[in-house]
Amino acid sequence: MKKSFISWEIYYYPYKLETGEMITIDNEEAHHIIRVMRHKVGDKIKLTDGRGFEYEGIIKKIFYKEKKLTIEILKKEFLPREPNVEITLASSPLKGENTEIMLSKAVELGIRIFQPVYFKNTVAKISENKLKRLVKVAVSSLKTCAGTILPQVAKPLFFQDLIKGFSSYDEVLLAYEDSETKLSTVLNKKGNKILLIIGPEGGFAEEEIKIATQKGAKLFSLGKRRLRSETAAIVALSLILYEFNNI
Amino acid sequence: MKKSFISWEIYYYPYKLETGEMITIDNEEAHHIIRVMRHKVGDKIKLTDGRGFEYEGIIKKIFYKEKKLTIEILKKEFLPREPNVEITLASSPLKGENTEIMLSKAVELGIRIFQPVYFKNTVAKISENKLKRLVKVAVSSLKTCAGTILPQVAKPLFFQDLIKGFSSYDEVLLAYEDSETKLSTVLNKKGNKILLIIGPEGGFAEEEIKIATQKGAKLFSLGKRRLRSETAAIVALSLILYEFNNI
Known part of the structure; x- marks a missing residue:
């Protein structure tokens, strides 16, 4: 299917559904459907459960006062548009809105897991509220790109604990500002489970690079220029997807 | 030089300088040097003229009340850290802050010219004020990445007028959402002057694609997923730089 024919409008409903099922939506999505998009009874809309399924539903009733609506599911299809390489983006939290910008674009590019990591030079913290906000960013970005698999925001x-999990990945890649190695020369592409590590604004500590390398991480370069962390994440994801022929 | 040893602090002074010259700074950069970074007389700082030169200067006098300072230039060096492929990013203006986000990251990646283009489906406009703001974004981003060549914000x-200039580029590349062609298969890499075209939020019009192709633009894909325009620009720039071994 040509991308220009994919519906730009898709709503998130976080449960698996069956054809014929009747559901009620009464959250922000309901507001968007009724008030922003001004849908009426009888309109057909698309939904995704964030687990690879896309549904077509028809609006049966709208309760304007209560801002809720009921929808009957007409069609169910397994339609993952995610890359076949499964990338976990492990990144330091960044200052200001930069974690949100990074996550938003990483979801567009189809990561499976976003793993915030505290490094030695990490300054920003991820509070419970920030974590909730990041989940919202992920949902919103998934809808933008018409994705159907919602990445987990972990x-x-x-960093010490991230290292313990290295063995569950086929490749661990670390974008290092002092590396001069091109990504293509370190990728083995024997598996499709990738851990991509992006450091904090202040850079990695030397001992972090040492232990990561010892534990099997491969360092690679993002060029001669100094990139902001969120830019580095997007560039690195682009190159990995390109190498795996997903772009 | 290892990137981690490049000074994180560099100021923009838009004129060519000579060793021994004495200059006065009295704009926002002065505020940053005196108030934010709290430099004192005798401190050495780095400057760039945005034309490839990096200067070392020593602070000779500070006028706190007038928020200005004089600097003697001690050293002058031609230090371009820009990619050798010269990319013009021709993109539709985007809604909200997205033009700024796109430009900021494109400058980090080392584009030479940012060319806003009005397409049929373009909604956002670039006012005189917006243009000034974009120049500021470019300067700020150049300093972040320690670049020394300031891209031109045109x-x-x-779009019809952009097409007339196609012949002055070695390659014209257009990121098209309905293309399934991998970038590597259309690049000829015979020259290093590249025009990269990124469309508006609503996509290219069919006749735009038709005429661009007739005039020699090569269409390429950014993968199966739908990317926001600013994300598309960053991804496309990453891939071009990767193909030209600048990343």
Whole structure:
């Protein structure tokens, strides 16, 4: 299907559904459907459960005062548009809105897990509220790109704990500002489970690079220029997807 | 030089300088040097003229009340850290802050010219004020990435007029959402002057694609997913730089 024919409008409903099922929506999505898009009874809309399924539903009733509506599910289709390489983006939280910008674009590009990591030079923290906000950013970005698999926004880990999980990935890649190695020369492409590590604004500590390398991480370069962390994440994701022929 | 040793602090002074010259700074940069970074007389700072030169200067006098300072230039060096492929990013203006986000990241990646273009489906406009704001964004981003060549922020063009200039580029590349062609298969890499075209939020009009192709633009894909325009620009720039071994 040509991308220009994919519906630009898709709503998130976080449960698996069956054809014929009747559901009620009464959250922000309901507001968007009724008030912003001004849908009427009888209109057909698309939904995704964030687990790879896309549904077509028809609006049966609208309760304007209560801002809710009921929808009957007409069609169910497994339609993942995610890359076949499964990338976990492990990044330091960034200052200001930069974590949101990074996550938003990483979801567009189809990461599976966003893992905030506290490095030695990390300054920003991820509060419970920030975590909730990041989940909202992920949902909103998934709808923008008409994706159907919602990436998991994981709770923050310390770098030492991230390292313990290296063995569950086929490749661990670390974008290092002092590396001069092109990504293509370190990729083995034998598996499709990738961990991509992006450091904090202040850079990695030397001992972090040492231990990550010892534990099997491969360092690679993002060029001669100094990139902001959120830019580095988007560039690195682009190159990995390109190498795996998903772009 | 390792990137981690590049000074994070560099100021923009838009004129060519000579060793021994004495200059006065009295704009926002002065505020940043005196108030934010709290430099004192005798401190050495770095400057760039945005034309490839990096200067070392020593602060000779500070006029706190007038928020200005004088600097003697001690050293002058031609230090371009820009990619050798010269990319013009021709993009539709985008809604909200997205033009700024796109430009900021494109400057980090080392574009030479930012050319706003009005397409049939373009909604946002570039006012005189917006243009001034974009120049500021470019300067700020250049300092962040320690670049020394300030990209030109050009006045907006209509798409028809952009086409007339195709022949002055070695390659014209257009990121098209309905293309399935991988970038590597259309690049000839015979020259290093590239025009990259990124469309508006609503997509290209069919006749725009038709005429651009007739005039020699090569269409390429950014993958199966729908990307926001500013994301598309960053991804496309990453891939071009990767193909030209600048990343």
